[in-house]
Amino acid sequence: MDEFDLERIVDRELKRLPVPRAPRSFAPRVMAAVAASRPAAWYARPWLMWPVWMQAMSVIALAGLAAGGWTLWNQAPGLAQRANQMAAVSRAFWNVLFGPIAMVVLALTIVVTLACAAAWTAVSRVTFGGASSQ
Amino acid sequence: MPDASAFEAFLREYQDMVFATAVRLLGSPAEAEDVAQTVFLRAFERFAEVEPNPGRAGWLKTVTTNLCLNHLTRYRARWQFFSELDGGDGETQRAFVESLAAADPVPADPGWDDRARRLERALRRLPDHQRVPLVLFHFEERSYQEIATLLGVTLGKVKTDIHRGRESLKKALTDRT
Numbered sequence: 274m275d276e277f278d279l280e281r282i283v284d285r286e287l288k289r290l291p292v293p294r295a296p297r298s299f300a301p302r303v304m305a306a307v308a309a310s311r312p313a314a315w316y317a318r319p320w321l322m323w324p325v326w327m328q329a330m331s332v333i334a335l336a337g338l339a340a341g342g343w344t345l346w347n348q349a350p351g352l353a354q355r356a357n358q359m360a361a362v363s364r365a366f367w368n369v370l371f372g373p374i375a376m377v378v379l380a381l382t383i384v385v386t387l388a389c390a391a392a393w394t395a396v397s398r399v400t401f402g403g404a405s406s407q
Numbered sequence: 408m409p410d411a412s413a414f415e416a417f418l419r420e421y422q423d424m425v426f427a428t429a430v431r432l433l434g435s436p437a438e439a440e441d442v443a444q445t446v447f448l449r450a451f452e453r454f455a456e457v458e459p460n461p462g463r464a465g466w467l468k469t470v471t472t473n474l475c476l477n478h479l480t481r482y483r484a485r486w487q488f489f490s491e492l493d494g495g496d497g498e499t500q501r502a503f504v505e506s507l508a509a510a511d512p513v514p515a516d517p518g519w520d521d522r523a524r525r526l527e528r529a530l531r532r533l534p535d536h537q538r539v540p541l542v543l544f545h546f547e548e549r550s551y552q553e554i555a556t557l558l559g560v561t562l563g564k565v566k567t568d569i570h571r572g573r574e575s576l577k578k579a580l581t582d583r584t
Contacts, residue, residue: 295426
């Protein structure tokens with residue numbers, strides 16, 4: 274048999290083969306993969322992939338922030354003065370009301386925390402037989 | 408976002424064609440399913456362009472073929488290398504025919520008679536470097552030169568591999584008839 278006959282015979286036999294069918298589970302599997310591969314929400318994507326109207330809105334918002342920042346910068350001397358007044362009032366409140374008892378409250382907090390930790394360790398050892406430290 | 412029901416109809420229309428192309432190129436139903444799934448995920452990504460295109464079947468076949476060749480190159484030994492080791496002697500032929508008695512990967516559909524099942528099984532069991540050019544030639548209607556270009560091998564090697572594949576198929580058919 275020469276090459277031409279062999280090619281002809283094999284070609285005829287192969288062309289007569291039925292088409293292998295995809296398994297029944299194939300379509301549901303692909304649809305599940307498609308559902309899992311749906312693109313993320315616009316805000317989870319890079320800015321360049323946002324919808325055009327959201328890009329426009331974000332540019333407008335950014336411009337608004339910049340304008341606000343510029344306005345604040347121009348009013349900075351007045352703001353600094355007001356901040357100093359607020360700080361002076363806060364210092365006075367602290368010195369009069371909280372300053373004297375602050376150290377006592379801090380010491381009390383530390384003591385109570387340490388006592389709780391010691392009590393928890395003791396209870397753990399009694400209950401778990403020291404397993405908590407292993 | 409493509410319409411899911413339209414895509415499902417598209418999937419059901421072309422799933423057998425894509426799966427058949429993949430399973431014949433890869434010789435493994437499990438790997439063919441993976442590749443076919445990737446093909447349809449690509450189609451889903453570009454569904455707005457693919458669906459109305461009259462050449463969508465050709466597009467699917469091309470993508471399937473390319474993905475199968477990538478898969479073979481990436482996940483299996485390269486056919487060039489094994490082809491060089493395979494001398495195509497009688498020993499190889501005998502081992503191939505004996506291997507056909509192993510587990511049957513061909514589904515037992517009622518449309519398949521014994522001869523078709525034997526030929527399909529023999530085709531899937533061919534070594535990659537013989538099966539791939541043979542399938543491209545006989546099922547995908549590619550020329551020898553196109554196959555050589557696609558696989559990055561010489562024209563002579565494509566002809567030799569296809570000839571050996573045909574001999575093996577003929578032997579598989581005649582040994583039991």
